Amino acid sequence: MHFELDPELQAFREEVRAFVRDNLPEDMKARQMAAGSIFCSHDDERAWAKILAKKGWQVYSWPVELGGCGWNAMKSFVFEDELYKGFAPPLSFNTLHMIGPIIYKLGSQEQKDHFLPLMRHGDVSWAQGFSEPGSGSDLASLRTRADLVGDKYVINGQKIWTSGAHEADWGFFLVKTDTTCKPQLGMSFLLVDMKTPGITVRTIPQINNDEHHLCEVFLENVEVPAGNLIGEAGKGWTYAKMLLEGERTGSSYIFWNKREMRRLLDMARAEKLNGNPIAQDPAFRARLAAIQAELTALEWSVLRVLADEEFTYGTAAASSVLKVRGSELQHAITEAQVDLIGEKSLRVYSVHDLLSDAGTLWPDHVVNRTNMALLTRAATIFGGAKQVQKNIIAKAAFGL
Amino acid sequence: MDFNYSDMQQMLLDSAGKLIADTYTLEDIRHQRTIANGLNEKNWAQFAELGWLALPIPEDAGGLGCGLEDVVVLSTALGRGLAVEPYVSTVVVGGHIVGALADEDARNALLGQVATGAARIALAHGEPGERFGDGGARSTQAVPSGNGFALTGRKMLVLDAPSATHIIVSATLDDGSMGLFLAPRDASGISDESYALVDGAAASDLFLDGVQVDAGALIASGSAAETLLSEASDRAAIALMAQAVGAMEGCNDVSAEYIKERKQFGQPIGKFQALQHIMADMFVSTHQARSMVYYALAHLDASPEDRQAAVSAAKVLVGTAAQLVSRSGIQLHGGYGVTDEYIVSHYYRRLLALEKLFGDIDHHVRRLAVHMFDRADA
Ligand SMILES: Cc1cc2nc3c(=O)[nH]c(=O)nc-3n(C[C@H](O)[C@H](O)[C@H](O)COP(=O)(O)OP(=O)(O)OC[C@H]3O[C@@H](n4cnc5c(N)ncnc54)[C@H](O)[C@@H]3O)c2cc1C
Numbered sequence: 001m002h003f004e005l006d007p008e009l010q011a012f013r014e015e016v017r018a019f020v021r022d023n024l025p026e027d028m029k030a031r032q033m034a035a036g037s038i039f040c041s042h043d044d045e046r047a048w049a050k051i052l053a054k055k056g057w058q059v060y061s062w063p064v065e066l067g068g069c070g071w072n073a074m075k076s077f078v079f080e081d082e083l084y085k086g087f088a089p090p091l092s093f094n095t096l097h098m099i100g101p102i103i104y105k106l107g108s109q110e111q112k113d114h115f116l117p118l119m120r121h122g123d124v125s126w127a128q129g130f131s132e133p134g135s136g137s138d139l140a141s142l143r144t145r146a147d148l149v150g151d152k153y154v155i156n157g158q159k160i161w162t163s164g165a166h167e168a169d170w171g172f173f174l175v176k177t178d179t180t181c182k183p184q185l186g187m188s189f190l191l192v193d194m195k196t197p198g199i200t201v202r203t204i205p206q207i208n209n210d211e212h213h214l215c216e217v218f219l220e221n222v223e224v225p226a227g228n229l230i231g232e233a234g235k236g237w238t239y240a241k242m243l244l245e246g247e248r249t250g251s252s253y254i255f256w257n258k259r260e261m262r263r264l265l266d267m268a269r270a271e272k273l274n275g276n277p278i279a280q281d282p283a284f285r286a287r288l289a290a291i292q293a294e295l296t297a298l299e300w301s302v303l304r305v306l307a308d309e310e311f312t313y314g315t316a317a318a319s320s321v322l323k324v325r326g327s328e329l330q331h332a333i334t335e336a337q338v339d340l341i342g343e344k345s346l347r348v349y350s351v352h353d354l355l356s357d358a359g360t361l362w363p364d365h366v367v368n369r370t371n372m373a374l375l376t377r378a379a380t381i382f383g384g385a386k387q388v389q390k391n392i393i394a395k396a397a398f399g400l
Numbered sequence: 401m402d403f404n405y406s407d408m409q410q411m412l413l414d415s416a417g418k419l420i421a422d423t424y425t426l427e428d429i430r431h432q433r434t435i436a437n438g439l440n441e442k443n444w445a446q447f448a449e450l451g452w453l454a455l456p457i458p459e460d461a462g463g464l465g466c467g468l469e470d471v472v473v474l475s476t477a478l479g480r481g482l483a484v485e486p487y488v489s490t491v492v493v494g495g496h497i498v499g500a501l502a503d504e505d506a507r508n509a510l511l512g513q514v515a516t517g518a519a520r521i522a523l524a525h526g527e528p529g530e531r532f533g534d535g536g537a538r539s540t541q542a543v544p545s546g547n548g549f550a551l552t553g554r555k556m557l558v559l560d561a562p563s564a565t566h567i568i569v570s571a572t573l574d575d576g577s578m579g580l581f582l583a584p585r586d587a588s589g590i591s592d593e594s595y596a597l598v599d600g601a602a603a604s605d606l607f608l609d610g611v612q613v614d615a616g617a618l619i620a621s622g623s624a625a626e627t628l629l630s631e632a633s634d635r636a637a638i639a640l641m642a643q644a645v646g647a648m649e650g651c652n653d654v655s656a657e658y659i660k661e662r663k664q665f666g667q668p669i670g671k672f673q674a675l676q677h678i679m680a681d682m683f684v685s686t687h688q689a690r691s692m693v694y695y696a697l698a699h700l701d702a703s704p705e706d707r708q709a710a711v712s713a714a715k716v717l718v719g720t721a722a723q724l725v726s727r728s729g730i731q732l733h734g735g736y737g738v739t740d741e742y743i744v745s746h747y748y749r750r751l752l753a754l755e756k757l758f759g760d761i762d763h764h765v766r767r768l769a770v771h772m773f774d775r776a777d778a
Contacts, residue, residue: 138664205740342531348596361528
């Protein structure tokens with residue numbers, strides 16, 4: 001055992017910080033600061049991707065020969081940590097960790113030639129079409145089907161919660177290509193141009209009054225070239241599982257949690273209780289200190305996974321720890337932000353105008369905090385709901 | 401002791417239940433936030449017609465002279481329906497404070513208008529930089545002027561002000577004590593910034609610049625004003641807690657219904673014990689919350705200290721329950737829980753507001769602790 005970070009990483013940290021300082025456009029940063037969300041607008045995501053691409057950092061986690069940076073896990077950790085700290089728009093998880101790896105590992109030469117350069121340059125955005133109205137936690141029960149007719153797949157069905165589908169260029173869909181076998185064996189992975197006739201996208205109004213993120217996708221006789229199949233037909237479930245296992249620490253939202261914790265502390269210094277900064281109030285100090293301790297534990301649990309600790313129990317259990325505590329921390333931090341601003345949390349600010357004025361009598365730090373807290377309720381739902389994570393832990397850690 | 405509803409209360413509850421079922425559909429609730437001043441005129445007229453606005457108003461002012469326990473019964477139904485009409489501002493707070501107006505004619509006239517729905521009252525007390533009115537002496541000043549006073553100051557987050565016809569303003573008098581003043585909402589010298597709240601209600605910041613009121617507008621001053629404000633706030637807290645209990649019961653019902661219907665892994669998700677235990681916790685919290693509303697109500701006429709301690713204890717418990725219930729409600733709904741198209745997210749937003757209004761959990765934990773540890777007679 002040794003617990004020191006490689007000293008070179010400090011220099012790298014400063015390099016990334018300087019890059020963000022010099023290259024992140026002020027208005028983009030201001031929007032990200034106000035929203036604070038784990039999501040950002042399509043335009044900002046694209047524009048920032050192009051800035052990173054110029055530096056060669058857009059697909060940093062990919063293999064070097066494909067434009068990646070070849071950093072080890074710790075260096076990547078420092079990189080993302082600094083981007084978040086500087087309020088850069090979040091990187092495209094789909095490009096970096098989902099469809100990108102799927103294509104470079106399993107895609108046909110044609111798919112690689114077409115999509116990898118687009119992704120490397122930040123020129124394509126993706127939607128993930130897995131969940132369906134009747135298939136959330138129980139993804140294997142999905143019903144959207146794709147029938148091979150000649151050299152085309154014809155897709156019929158419906159997807160839901162397809163984040164960003166209304167603005168995405170492409171979607172990667174999990175569909176049923178064989179209904180005669182065990183559900184997991186009849187699934188395939190298809191790439192779909194979102195402009196294909198037969199696709200209708202409806203945005204879903206959210207709890208924070210945003211209508212620009214979650215979508216429903218209706219597919220009616222959507223014809224997709226057979227060449228858009230990833231790998232082999234019937235292997236879709238295996239590929240999807242591979243995706244989820246390949247990236248084991250993202251679900252902790254550690255960088256987001258750290259940044260929003262910093263915001264929380266800044267708010268505690270700015271807000272007053274009986275005329276004194278809340279940061280000096282024993283009760284609030286105790287509450288925030290307890291959150292800080294959990295956050296520190298989460299960061300070290302992430303580092304243990306990144307440093308490839310050999311666990312005596314199934315690694316799925318260690319990953320689920322990150323998801324459970326990471327999402328609980330997202331709740332704890334946003335709940336504390338709301339409580340810190342007290343009754344001021346009740347005022348609605350438009351999610352569509354992130355730079356809206358706080359109001360003559362209102363401090364700037366209240367803007368959008370409640371919107372973020374409302375959407376953050378989803379943290380324990382998406383990407384494997386909390387109860388399902390606990391089922392996984394019980395099984396992987398104890399064989400229950 | 402008898403915790404059962406009287407016949408009259410049962411009737412009140414039944415009629416409220418019916419109106420709520422017809423008038424507070426998900427669609428109506430989603431429409432609420434598009435109303436610029438936050439007031440659904442049609443619903444308000446119904447409230448008047450059903451006698452709800454007259455409930456606690458004294459009979460000689462044209463009211464029904466009922467007690468706060470009847471308001472509590474009605475409030476549970478309003479809470480379940482997610483009604484954000486300015487009932488508490490106007491009837492509970494406004495009605496109580498205006499009841500102290502010295503001029504009998506003026507008092508009865510305004511209370512009569514409250515009962516018929518013609519008048520709506522908003523309390524303008526909070527000021528910038530404070531939490532839950534904790535700032536001590538008001539910065540807003542009442543300076544003698546003409547035959548009355550000129551009011552100058554800034555009031556923040558005045559609940560239901562956009563649709564109010566009258567406001568009650570707290571201000572510091574010449575002698576440094578507090579006065580409560582009645583003023584028309586459209587008096588000259590008042591400007592405002594108005595906005596929607598997270599639950600679909602509306603509020604304003606009010607900027608008072610030498611607002612001229614006559615001597616009779618001073619409802620109370622000094623310790624009488626402090627007492628009146630404290631009584632009105634505690635009454636408001638009790639009515640809003642009753643709404644919270646109604647909202648929690650509604651949230652529990654829709655959640656239970658949802659998990660019985662929703663199937664995953666070939667069975668209703670309500671069959672999973674993990675979810676059954678979440679529902680059981682929601683039930684425990686809600687049950688305890690209702691107990692505390694009764695406890696607070698039972699202390700309405702106790703000494704001010706005991707009443708405040710009881711209301712604070714209740715507010716802590718009801719607020720904590722509201723959080724557990726509303727958060728769990730969303731969790732049980734999965735992705736559907738974070739959409740505007742399922743009522744559970746509206747319960748969440750309303751319960752967030754109810755936890756904060758008239759003092760959040762933290763505020764009341766502190767107030768209760770003071771009563772427990774710092775009172776001379778403790
Ligand atoms: C903000 C957001 C973004 C999303 N983005 C995408 C996206 O881009 N692409 C995509 O494909 N999907 C996306 N999703 C969908 C997400 O993956 C699903 O919401 C998630 O899988 C849960 O499914 P569900 O919503 O149907 O809930 P359900 O599966 O119906 O779950 C409801 C409740 O039942 C519980 N439950 C379910 N099964 C069990 C069990 N066996 N034991 C105990 N409890 C159980 C759950 O924990 C939950 O509390 C997104 C969701 C959200 C909220």
